[in-house]
Amino acid sequence: MRAAEPVKIERHDVEGRQHHTNTGVRPVHTYREHAHGLFVARDFVAHPRIRHWQAHLLPEIGVQVCRYDFHGPREHDYYIDIATVTRAGDLWTVRDHYLDVIVHDGMAAEIVDTDELLAAHEAGHIGADELCRAVSIAHRVASGLVRARYSVPEWLAGQGVRVEWLAMPETVAV
Template sequence: MRAMTNTDNKGFVRPVETYTETDFGLYMSRTADHPRFHHLESWLLPGHGLRVSIFHFVAGHDTGQRLYLDVGRFSGPDERGRWHAEDWYLDLIDVPGRPLELVDVDELLEAHHAGLLTGDASVRAVAIATRTLVGAAEHGHDVTAWLESTGAPLSWESGR
């Protein structure tokens, strides 16, 4: 039986409404207790090194972003049915009508300098971000079209 929970990197355990496993990843939908958004939908895509999320913002906090992509190592399920996520600091922001924006390069460099991220993981993070930027650009700056072309057709409960 699934626990139907999501544990973040600080150890907070939150209930999950929906988990859906596919051959290319894991979809999760849950409410959020955050001051800027009330609901979160995410896909873990191990083969792409990405977590792709939609934040459902509360009034007055919408940034115009469609998707938020975290770069890292994502895997699962393990022998107990759990999925794992390791964030490698680089993020990409998808705003309709604009190229993806790469952010938090400074965080990646600081994490590496502090010994929190190996050189190998840092290089892989840059490669994942570069592949994603190029893939989206080759599909008219549509990251979802690129993901679909690679065998990862994302679907969302919210219909986005």
Template sequence: MHSVKVERHDTLRRQHHTNTGIREVDFYREHDHGLYVARPFYGHPRIAYWQAHLLPALGVQLCRYTLHGGRRDFDYYLDIARIRQEDGLWEMRDLYLDVVLWEGVRAEILDTDELLEARRAQFVSEEEALYAVERAHVILNQLAQHAYRPQEWLRAQGIVLEWREPVLA
């Protein structure tokens, strides 16, 4: 069992702070609904590039991965999270639950066991655990109502997102 993963985005320094270190970021853009981030994944065996939108009002970090080669296992990965921003510093507190999305096909919730273990270990409060479950189920139901098409789901929330072409080395 691991404690809550907290990631920080320092948009002024263009740095992504994770539990495994600090990574330089190619591109940050703040928008009306959150923060867009894009950066390479150096030294990763499968992932070449990562893009994400941190969407505080939805309680989610919506991720897209570009692999070194081969087919992706899924199209989008959604981290259920608490996200806050202050003076160019964004913080994402990952609340264990994830939603994996195959565009136009299906979505599923992952890591319920991790959330329950984290709650028992008191890594998350009861309020955070309930928030994570509520957010994951609302998002899963809304995605189903929009035929598992994330752009349509987001448009229904008044959100239109832009993604860049990955900058591959």
């Protein structure tokens, strides 16, 4: 089994235009609130694989839907973090629940990092209720993506959620 990691908690300070992560504080060039949550976009500086990141924090669905602009070939189209998203004024908090869903648009979706979730539970980083919530949401997302033919926009639209993304340069698909 994988070594247990503490729960990753990220904060978005909309007024200060800062993304606080477990590795530091990064400037954000775009925050945009919408009816379903918060859109964020920022550059990844000196990252070996990623140039740019965009995400929609969607509290009602329990996810953070991400798109990455890679330096090389695109590794996936969407990366969906299973998380609790909360807001207190201009501060948005994302409590990651370890499980992620990787989506290859129109082709496949895969739940990953189950080993991280189980190790965290065994180590006492998360309780049984949070573990069950994460599994339930991950399976609901994966099942919804199957019904939407692995289209994240179609899956979200089926839940009444429409989101917009910034244009990304063309990258070579894997």
